[in-house]
Amino acid sequence: MPELPEVETTRRLIHDQIVDRTITDVLVTRDRMLRRQERPADFRSRLSGRRIIGTSRLGKRLHILLGGDLVWLVHLGMSGRLSTADRTSKAPPHTHVRVGLDDGSEIRFTDPRTFGYTMVVTQDELDELTTMGPDAWTDPPTADELGARLERRTAPIKALLLDQTIVAGVGNIYADETLFAAGIDPRRAGGTLTESDIDSLLAALRRVLEAGIEAGGTTLSDMAYLLPDGRSGEFVTELAVYGREEEPCPRCGDLIRRDVIRGRSTFWSPTCQR
DNA sequence: AACGATCCCTGTTGGC
DNA sequence: TGCCAACAGGGATCGT
Numbered sequence: 001m002p003e004l005p006e007v008e009t010t011r012r013l014i015h016d017q018i019v020d021r022t023i024t025d026v027l028v029t030r031d032r033m034l035r036r037q038e039r040p041a042d043f044r045s046r047l048s049g050r051r052i053i054g055t056s057r058l059g060k061r062l063h064i065l066l067g068g069d070l071v072w073l074v075h076l077g078m079s080g081r082l083s084t085a086d087r088t089s090k091a092p093p094h095t096h097v098r099v100g101l102d103d104g105s106e107i108r109f110t111d112p113r114t115f116g117y118t119m120v121v122t123q124d125e126l127d128e129l130t131t132m133g134p135d136a137w138t139d140p141p142t143a144d145e146l147g148a149r150l151e152r153r154t155a156p157i158k159a160l161l162l163d164q165t166i167v168a169g170v171g172n173i174y175a176d177e178t179l180f181a182a183g184i185d186p187r188r189a190g191g192t193l194t195e196s197d198i199d200s201l202l203a204a205l206r207r208v209l210e211a212g213i214e215a216g217g218t219t220l221s222d223m224a225y226l227l228p229d230g231r232s233g234e235f236v237t238e239l240a241v242y243g244r245e246e247e248p249c250p251r252c253g254d255l256i257r258r259d260v261i262r263g264r265s266t267f268w269s270p271t272c273q274r
Numbered sequence: 275a276a277c278g279a280t281c282c283c284t285g286t287t288g289g290c
Numbered sequence: 291t292g293c294c295a296a297c298a299g300g301g302a303t304c305g306t
Contacts, residue, residue, distance in 0.1 A: 001299070032283095036302095060300080078299050079284080094284090113283050115300060130302085155277060164301080172299065262278070264299070 002076035004137055004169030005212030005235065007060050010082050015055045017084040018064065018107060022051045025100030033096045033109065037119035046070055046120040047099060059132050059168025069123050077115030083108045136169040137209050143198045150198070153190035157201075159262040160190040170205070173242045176267050177208045180241045185273045186266050187259070211238055241267040 002010070026044045034040045047066070054065040062082065064072040074082060085091070087106040091098060097109040097118055109118055121129070133149075134141050141149070149166050150157070160166055161175040170178070179186045181204035184197055193201070215235035240250050245258040249269035259266050 075300085077301085112285065113299085115283070153276080159277085162300085263280090
């Protein structure tokens with residue numbers, strides 16, 4: 001599902017296809033996808049005729065930078081996919097937004113479960129959106145900064161890693177993989193992590209995200225996530241614990257356990273993670 | 275303020 | 291084999 005590595009992979013793959021193109025058409029066939037746009041009519045009017053000048057990403061949010069200081073924002077939710085294709089080809093099921101470009105192609109936003117959303121905002125509006133913490137990959141916090149954010153927190157570290165206001169981009173899969181790589185029990189209260197734990201956590205986060213991006217993200221068998229070119233993300237073969245309940249831990253051989261923490265499946269190795 | 279529960283949505287899965 | 295309830299999860303929102 002789309003977490004930071006999946007969104008970053010998506011960004012890289014569509015970047016060259018869309019930059020320097022001009023938007024000619026906008027077709028929205030499911031209004032729900034615009035639910036975060038204050039005035040849904042703005043979506044179409046702000047995109048039409050606009051030139052795409054770049055792309056960026058903050059956490060799991062993809063930004064398509066437009067002329068006129070506007071930002072086309074796409075959040076893939078849990079089943080969203082962004083792709084480009086010739087506009088005469090058949091769009092996949094659950095394609096809710098199609099944005100035509102001046103070379104005959106179009107950008108498609110497809111999302112079966114509709115947890116994703118898209119909107120076009122001004123720079124001012126962007127600043128007012130829910131505050132996100134620093135990006136886990138491009139702007140990771142220092143150990144001191146993360147330590148300060150975790151101090152006295154009683155929520156489990158697993159839950160705090162998923163909190164986008166602490167660090168942005170980590171979802172359920174990469175949170176579990178990071179805690180495993182760092183050897184930290186996901187149930188531990190955030191405030192109980194030592195300096196050394198936090199060092200391990202940040203190093204593990206870096207390694208796990210790097211491997212995830214390198215592999216083109218994670219495509220689970222039951223998930224709709226595909227890269228913009230239709231390929232699967234290959235990180236699934238590198239998952240150490242996620243989805244591996246009752247399988248032997250790759251480090252100690254003891255069985256991997258699944259607990260529900262804050263309503264989210266959490267896979268971990270009780271022997272390796274303390 | 276911090277925390278945890280609930281809800282949104284639909285394809286897939288698993289139990290009967 | 292076929293049906294259907296349960297499940298999955300990011301993040302907004304709400305109650306405590």
